[in-house]
Amino acid sequence: MKHLDVAAIKDGSVIDHIDSKSTLKVAEILNIQNEEQIVLVGINLTSKFLGKKGIIKIEGKIIAQKEANKIALIAPNATVNIIKDYEVVKKFKIVIPEIIEGIVKCFNPNCVSNYNNIKARQHVVNKNPIKLQCHYCERIMSTKDIVLI
Amino acid sequence: MISFKQRDIISIRHFNKEELLYILDMAKRMEQAEYTDILKGKVLASLFFEPSTRTRLSFESAMKRLGGMVIGFAEPGVTSVAKGESLSDSVKIIEGYCDIIVLRHYLEGSAQLAADVVKIPVINAGDGANQHPTQTFLDLYTIQKTKGTLEGLTIGFLGDMKYGRTVHSLAYALAYFGAEMYFVSPPGLRLPRDFMEALKDRKVKCHENESLLGISKRLDVIYCTRIQKERFADPVEFEKVRGIYRLTKTMLEEFGIKDDLKVLHPLPRVDEMDDSLDATDFAVYFQQARNGVPIRKALLAAVLGTIE
Numbered sequence: 227m228k229h230l231d232v233a234a235i236k237d238g239s240v241i242d243h244i245d246s247k248s249t250l251k252v253a254e255i256l257n258i259q260n261e262e263q264i265v266l267v268g269i270n271l272t273s274k275f276l277g278k279k280g281i282i283k284i285e286g287k288i289i290a291q292k293e294a295n296k297i298a299l300i301a302p303n304a305t306v307n308i309i310k311d312y313e314v315v316k317k318f319k320i321v322i323p324e325i326i327e328g329i330v331k332c333f334n335p336n337c338v339s340n341y342n343n344i345k346a347r348q349h350v351v352n353k354n355p356i357k358l359q360c361h362y363c364e365r366i367m368s369t370k371d372i373v374l375i
Numbered sequence: 376m377i378s379f380k381q382r383d384i385i386s387i388r389h390f391n392k393e394e395l396l397y398i399l400d401m402a403k404r405m406e407q408a409e410y411t412d413i414l415k416g417k418v419l420a421s422l423f424f425e426p427s428t429r430t431r432l433s434f435e436s437a438m439k440r441l442g443g444m445v446i447g448f449a450e451p452g453v454t455s456v457a458k459g460e461s462l463s464d465s466v467k468i469i470e471g472y473c474d475i476i477v478l479r480h481y482l483e484g485s486a487q488l489a490a491d492v493v494k495i496p497v498i499n500a501g502d503g504a505n506q507h508p509t510q511t512f513l514d515l516y517t518i519q520k521t522k523g524t525l526e527g528l529t530i531g532f533l534g535d536m537k538y539g540r541t542v543h544s545l546a547y548a549l550a551y552f553g554a555e556m557y558f559v560s561p562p563g564l565r566l567p568r569d570f571m572e573a574l575k576d577r578k579v580k581c582h583e584n585e586s587l588l589g590i591s592k593r594l595d596v597i598y599c600t601r602i603q604k605e606r607f608a609d610p611v612e613f614e615k616v617r618g619i620y621r622l623t624k625t626m627l628e629e630f631g632i633k634d635d636l637k638v639l640h641p642l643p644r645v646d647e648m649d650d651s652l653d654a655t656d657f658a659v660y661f662q663q664a665r666n667g668v669p670i671r672k673a674l675l676a677a678v679l680g681t682i683e
Contacts, residue, residue: 332484334483336481336482336483336503336504337482337483337484338462338480338482338483338484338485338487338488338502339484339488341482342461342462342463344463344488360484361484361487362483362484362485362487362488363483363484363502363503363505364386364388364483364484364505364506365483365505365567365569366569366570366572366573367569368569
């Protein structure tokens with residue numbers, strides 16, 4: 227029988243191939259701390275592609291593509307497996323969405339989105355390399371400017 | 376078919392070349408004919424969270440000359456904002472009192488935020504160092520009127536490229552017309568890198584210089600700007616660049632210029648442009664300020680849908 231570093235789940239979602247260092251941030255973005263069923267998190271697991279990877283297994287929750295895409299900026303290589311009765315019934319990759327909301331802080335200190343609890347919002351103007359344009363102040367951020375909220 | 380009816384005017388980036396030309400044509404019509412009551416019964420709320428003379432008064436003049444009415448404030452200290460009310464709440468309340476909002480605010484993106492939370496049209500009258508689209512419309516109109524064309528011009532921007540929102544908006548618009556651009560500033564006030572990259576992505580020929588010396592003969596237009604004290608958090612940094620440029624008639628003659636050069640400035644000027652320029656044929660900045668009225672008439676009429 228195949229050895230698993232992180233135990234299998236019966237029904238739910240597995241987010242695999244997360245850049246290891248981003249695993250806990252992925253968990254935070256997907257708000258899994260508020261899940262009521264079992265959540266298994268693995269960090270620094272061996273990966274052929276990433277060297278080290280992270281994995282998150284959530285019992286009893288089916289993650290939709292749109293929700294999974296929220297992690298695109300920090301885990302662009304991640305895949306999501308939907309599990310039913312210990313079997314993978316659906317598998318999809320993360321897709322970078324057209325609009326990023328509430329995840330990236332605008333790097334412009336004079337942007338209105340950094341005041342009055344306004345939800346930060348950026349338009350993805352280029353996917354590779356990633357370039358985000360603030361919906362409000364129009365400044366364009368590249369990878370080096372991106373700071374997660 | 377081009378229509379501006381009920382559209383927000385937030386950023387020059389939201390308009391294509393044909394739409395820019397449409398408003399310039401309409402401004403020309405506003406100058407050629409009297410439209411004294413096409414905005415009768417309409418109310419404009421003029422919300423200025425930052426000081427302004429030309430923009431605020433030319434909007435009010437335009438609205439009143441078209442038969443409309445104006446409410447608002449030029450000093451936020453007299454409003455609920457002074458009690459800590461958020462911008463979103465303020466505009467949502469004021470929306471109930473008017474047909475269109477004209478907003479100037481010190482935070483970048485504030486006009487977009489206002490447009491997102493109200494149903495009536497919002498016109499950005501300047502948001503921090505970001506955009507000032509109606510100024511750009513009148514700058515384009517002035518260039519078109521005085522040069523006879525907008526196509527293929529060589530423009531020298533002089534002064535504050537970093538915080539100068541009029542530069543950012545105008546450069547973006549002129550990219551539609553195949554302009555070559557020289558950005559002349561001290562090193563600390565260069566155009567933001569992301570903005571320069573965006574112009575280069577649009578195949579604009581861009582140059583950065585610290586002086587007009589050596590390039591002035593190539594320019595069809597000089598767009599001079601004030602180095603804005605109010606944008607500097609550190610007064611020491613402002614003192615380093617204060618008065619670094621002073622455009623004079625003698626200087627331009629010594630450097631060499633084209634006979635039909637035109638000098639624009641969004642005004643107010645402080646010491647960057649000498650009075651000796653005022654009487655020359657290339658000084659068009661007072662005409663430029665006057666063009667604020669036909670342009671703002673055109674935008675108000677187009678957005679409120681009273682003229683096609």
